[in-house]
Amino acid sequence: MQPHAPWLTLSIWVPIVAGLVVLATGGDRNARVARLIALIGALIGFLVTLPLAAGFNTGTSAMQFVELTPWIERFNINYHLGVDGISVLFILLNAFITVLVVIAGWEIIQSRVAQYMASFLIMSGLLNGVFAALDAMLFYVFFEATLIPMYIVIGVWGGQNRVYAALKFFLYTLLGSLLFLVSLLYLYNKSGGSFSILDFHKLPIPMAAQTLLFFAFLAAFSVKVPMWPVHTWLPDAHVEAPTGGSAVLAAIMLKLGAYGFIRFSLPILPDASHALSGFMITLSLVAVVYIGLVALVQADMKKLIAYSSIAHMGFVTLGFFIFNAYGVEGALVQMISHGFVSAAMFLCVGVMYDRMHTRMIADYGGVVNTMPKFAAFMMLFAMANCGLPATSGFVGEFMVIMGAMKANFWLAFLAATTLIFGAAYTLWMYKRVIFGAVANDHVGGLQDIGGREFLVLALLAAAVLWMGVYPAAFTEIMHASVNDLLKHVAVSKL
Amino acid sequence: MNPFMPDLLPAYAEIFLVVMASVILIADLFVPGRDRGLTYGLSLATLVGCAVLTVGTMQAGGGPPSYAFGNMFVSDYMGNVLKLFTYMAVAACFVYSRGYLADRDLLKGEFFALALFATLGMLVMISANHFLSLYLGLELLSLCLYAMVALNRDSAASTEAAMKYFVLGALASGLLLYGMSMIYGATGTLDISAVSKALEGGRAAKPVLVFGLVFVVSGLAFKLGVVPFHMWIPDVYHGATSAVTLFIGSAPKLAAFAMAMRLLVNGLLELAVDWQQMLVILSVASMAIGNLAAIAQTNIKRMLAYSTISHMGFMLLGMLSGVVNGNWLNAADAYGAAMFYSLVYVLMSLGAFGVVVLLSRSGFEAEQLTDFKGLNRRSPWFAFVMLVMMFSLAGIPPTAGFYAKLSVLQSTLAAGQVWLAVVAVMFSLIGSFYYLRVVKLMYFDEPEDHSPVTARPDMAVVLSANGLAVLLLGILPGPLMQVCYFAIRAL
Numbered sequence: 001m002q003p004h005a006p007w008l009t010l011s012i013w014v015p016i017v018a019g020l021v022v023l024a025t026g027g028d029r030n031a032r033v034a035r036l037i038a039l040i041g042a043l044i045g046f047l048v049t050l051p052l053a054a055g056f057n058t059g060t061s062a063m064q065f066v067e068l069t070p071w072i073e074r075f076n077i078n079y080h081l082g083v084d085g086i087s088v089l090f091i092l093l094n095a096f097i098t099v100l101v102v103i104a105g106w107e108i109i110q111s112r113v114a115q116y117m118a119s120f121l122i123m124s125g126l127l128n129g130v131f132a133a134l135d136a137m138l139f140y141v142f143f144e145a146t147l148i149p150m151y152i153v154i155g156v157w158g159g160q161n162r163v164y165a166a167l168k169f170f171l172y173t174l175l176g177s178l179l180f181l182v183s184l185l186y187l188y189n190k191s192g193g194s195f196s197i198l199d200f201h202k203l204p205i206p207m208a209a210q211t212l213l214f215f216a217f218l219a220a221f222s223v224k225v226p227m228w229p230v231h232t233w234l235p236d237a238h239v240e241a242p243t244g245g246s247a248v249l250a251a252i253m254l255k256l257g258a259y260g261f262i263r264f265s266l267p268i269l270p271d272a273s274h275a276l277s278g279f280m281i282t283l284s285l286v287a288v289v290y291i292g293l294v295a296l297v298q299a300d301m302k303k304l305i306a307y308s309s310i311a312h313m314g315f316v317t318l319g320f321f322i323f324n325a326y327g328v329e330g331a332l333v334q335m336i337s338h339g340f341v342s343a344a345m346f347l348c349v350g351v352m353y354d355r356m357h358t359r360m361i362a363d364y365g366g367v368v369n370t371m372p373k374f375a376a377f378m379m380l381f382a383m384a385n386c387g388l389p390a391t392s393g394f395v396g397e398f399m400v401i402m403g404a405m406k407a408n409f410w411l412a413f414l415a416a417t418t419l420i421f422g423a424a425y426t427l428w429m430y431k432r433v434i435f436g437a438v439a440n441d442h443v444g445g446l447q448d449i450g451g452r453e454f455l456v457l458a459l460l461a462a463a464v465l466w467m468g469v470y471p472a473a474f475t476e477i478m479h480a481s482v483n484d485l486l487k488h489v490a491v492s493k494l
Numbered sequence: 495m496n497p498f499m500p501d502l503l504p505a506y507a508e509i510f511l512v513v514m515a516s517v518i519l520i521a522d523l524f525v526p527g528r529d530r531g532l533t534y535g536l537s538l539a540t541l542v543g544c545a546v547l548t549v550g551t552m553q554a555g556g557g558p559p560s561y562a563f564g565n566m567f568v569s570d571y572m573g574n575v576l577k578l579f580t581y582m583a584v585a586a587c588f589v590y591s592r593g594y595l596a597d598r599d600l601l602k603g604e605f606f607a608l609a610l611f612a613t614l615g616m617l618v619m620i621s622a623n624h625f626l627s628l629y630l631g632l633e634l635l636s637l638c639l640y641a642m643v644a645l646n647r648d649s650a651a652s653t654e655a656a657m658k659y660f661v662l663g664a665l666a667s668g669l670l671l672y673g674m675s676m677i678y679g680a681t682g683t684l685d686i687s688a689v690s691k692a693l694e695g696g697r698a699a700k701p702v703l704v705f706g707l708v709f710v711v712s713g714l715a716f717k718l719g720v721v722p723f724h725m726w727i728p729d730v731y732h733g734a735t736s737a738v739t740l741f742i743g744s745a746p747k748l749a750a751f752a753m754a755m756r757l758l759v760n761g762l763l764e765l766a767v768d769w770q771q772m773l774v775i776l777s778v779a780s781m782a783i784g785n786l787a788a789i790a791q792t793n794i795k796r797m798l799a800y801s802t803i804s805h806m807g808f809m810l811l812g813m814l815s816g817v818v819n820g821n822w823l824n825a826a827d828a829y830g831a832a833m834f835y836s837l838v839y840v841l842m843s844l845g846a847f848g849v850v851v852l853l854s855r856s857g858f859e860a861e862q863l864t865d866f867k868g869l870n871r872r873s874p875w876f877a878f879v880m881l882v883m884m885f886s887l888a889g890i891p892p893t894a895g896f897y898a899k900l901s902v903l904q905s906t907l908a909a910g911q912v913w914l915a916v917v918a919v920m921f922s923l924i925g926s927f928y929y930l931r932v933v934k935l936m937y938f939d940e941p942e943d944h945s946p947v948t949a950r951p952d953m954a955v956v957l958s959a960n961g962l963a964v965l966l967l968g969i970l971p972g973p974l975m976q977v978c979y980f981a982i983r984a985l
Binding site for chain 1 (some may be wrong): 903
């Protein structure tokens with residue numbers, strides 16, 4: 001292995017240190033400085049992740065850019081980082097979204113600017129840590145630590161009902177995580193004193209224990225995904241979070257759960273995963289179909305997008321538990337794509353909310369007349385959200401449906417209904433908000449997007465189109481790792 | 495050894511402390527003014543001196559434990575580590591409470607003298623190798639604490655709390671003493687190491703021993719403040735002035751932990767099967783009642799009192815998973831985890847009560863949860879310190895409290911008690927609710943009271959260091975965990 005610079009360490013700690021520096025700028029008198037430092041920190045944070053993509057070897061499923069230092073020797077916990085084709089994309093996505101969130105919050109956030117920016121930067125570093133950790137305890141520490149900044153972000157800068165939403169978010173996720181912690185300790189004792197995820201992958205576990213562990217992992221990850229029926233925190237948290245918070249929540253935080261499935265549940269508990277795949281697929285289909293219908297009747301745009309996120313994530317878990325390359329790769333593509341599209345949709349709602357201070361669909365109508373540029377962007381993202389070909393949304397959904405078809409026709413049939421529901425709720429909302437005659441004086445007085453907003457949306461639009469037109473750039477990276485994963489999952493560990 | 499000139503080296507720190515406490519008591523009579531600068535300085539210097547002497551004995555007796563006073567007093571690695579933390583905690587209490595007490599005209603020499611004598615009691619408890627020296631230390635500590643609770647003699651609440659504490663404390667001491675007498679009856683000795691040997695011999699009458707054990711564990715449970723012997727904790731924490739609550743809530747927990755170690759592990763390890771079952775009940779009940787009752791509190795001191803109960807219950811999880819099926823392999827892990835938990839708890843408790851004391855000004859007690867509203871607006875830094883304390887108490891990484899919970903849970907699982915671990919994390923989840931509420935009040939709500947938060951420079955520095963220590967231990971907990979592990983292994 002060639003020596004390499006500690007890019008993963010940098011991608012974790014650059015944003016965190018930048019966040020601490022921002023925090024040190026203090027009160028709102030220095031807001032300009034705080035914003036500037038935050039932007040520089042986010043940009044450097046993004047730049048240090050680029051070598052991960054440039055130097056990534058797509059020919060191997062082994063962990064790359066590995067760093068290994070003893071951390072807590074007492075429990076044999078190591079500062080063990082590394083990425084494979086599955087995780088590297090999320091680090092890039094996260095660093096990218098962080099830059100956008102900092103820019104998007106530039107003018108909107110006027111109170112406690114430093115704390116706002118710092119929370120996002122610190123959270124970004126912690127999220128990179130989750131994706132890069134190869135030591136289960138390190139993973140857990142990052143996984144849990146992300147709750148603190150998110151709790152603060154929702155609670156301080158959220159809307160009316162923010163306290164309720166923040167608490168619900170925190171307690172729901174903590175419930176799952178604590179059971180996950182107990183499971184990790186069980187595995188630690190079982191493996192004879194190792195927290196290495198790679199060791200866990202090789203550990204034989206009897207079926208009864210696998211089943212219990214599977215449900216404990218499920219408790220942690222399903223809340224984060226979120227899967228039906230533990231999804232109820234998400235609409236509350238999304239609706240009350242500030243725009244940037246919603247974007248990060250949807251684009252990155254939700255991926256933690258799905259990532260957990262693919263890093264922990266599938267390879268560590270292959271037998272339980274197979275045995276319970278019917279159960280998981282059922283839950284996923286409920287999310288796809290039922291939540292799709294729920295999204296249809298929402299009067300609040302953010303709630304609608306939140307429910308659409310749950311439906312899309314249902315696709316991801318569906319893809320994982322049909323155990324074939326199309327399904328898993330499609331699910332991963334869907335995760336990345338959803339990262340771009342949901343962030344974009346929330347930012348679009350944010351753009352309107354900043355001007356009108358309402359998220360209700362009924363308060364809008366005819367926005368295209370006053371904001372044509374914005375309407376064009378939102379059109380693209382709405383199309384991506386319902387999975388139109390040539391947008392990123394299509395690729396993932398198509399691959400998962402193809403994978404499902406290989407497994408079972410009716411499965412694929414039910415999964416495919418998402419294309420109809422997705423189109424229905426997204427486009428119907430789009431029609432009511434954007435088209436038609438100008439609904440009221442407020443809409444009549446709207447200003448189209450400025451340069452800053454244009455930049456953010458254009459970057460996301462470019463990403464969505466790039467992924468839609470040339471998905472091979474993404475699937476090539478994950479290919480070797482996904483095949484290796486499936487090979488592992490196929491072998492019983494009893 | 496020459497009986498007339500016993501080797502007192504292991505007890506130099508205690509001897510120094512008793513001399514200095516007496517000197518301070520007298521010197522204070524000649525100190526003018528409200529500020530008590532000299533008394534304060536001397537008290538801190540005494541603690542530093544004690545720390546130097548303790549570190550000195552550690553190097554001198556680096557290997558096996560050393561004994562003094564005819565085996566009644568032991569100096570070992572665990573004791574010395576606990577003592578060093580005790581000095582730190584007491585010193586922090588002095589720094590935090592000085593301004594608070596001065597504002598209320600309570601800053602008298604007695605406070606320092608009582609606190610130092612209480613510290614002496616704790617040191618004796620930590621180093622006790624004999625039922626009598628243990629009991630002496632305990633009583634010295636308790637009597638000083640009764641008086642300290644009543645320090646604000648014009649306050650009805652304080653007097654009532656002191657009375658309750660005294661009556662219940664005396665009862666608990668009685669129980670403990672009765673239990674000890676039973677064990678003496680069964681083994682014929684009061685020396686803890688000799689008791690252990692007699693039990694290994696297996697000739698002692700089991701029914702009498704177990705009967706005595708029940709009383710010993712009850713007395714212990716009272717001092718630790720675990721359910722169902724917890725009734726005094728909320729009232730005393732609430733009734734005492736915040737500075738005294740700060741004191742009671744911190745260092746004595748270490749002494750109580752040491753007492754548990756000396757009695758149960760050093761002395762009665764042969765009976766582990768019996769006392770571990772008792773601790774299971776105490777532990778689960780404490781976590782349940784502590785966490786549930788804390789939710790209903792509106793007074794932060796009462797809330798933290800119930801939180802203490804739940805934390806002591808959690809700590810007991812470590813104590814009860816040392817011996818599995820007569821096998822001691824897990825012992826160093828489990829007791830080391832419990833010790834780590836106690837040390838971290840003391841740090842957190844100091845920080846949390848420190849902020850409570852900080853917010854109280856002359857003529858105003860920051861006792862209600864609502865007094866924390868909008869603290870982030872008034873003082874972002876101290877709000878952050880309190881945030882760290884709350885997340886640490888809730889056991890969220892990256893704070894020290896997480897690793898404390900982690901190590902205890904690990905030893906519980908290693909002992910095969912999966913259901914206990916699950917119960918513990920479920921109650922932690924419930925517990926996190928009321929810690930989060932404090933964070934909510936500080937960060938999400940607008941302040942009702944806009945007066946600036948001012949801290950004396952010494953307090954600001956120590957409180958900040960306290961907060962950073964909890965955070966730093968959350969990032970690098972390894973060394974302290976190792977220290978605890980070695981401390982227990984060296985027993």
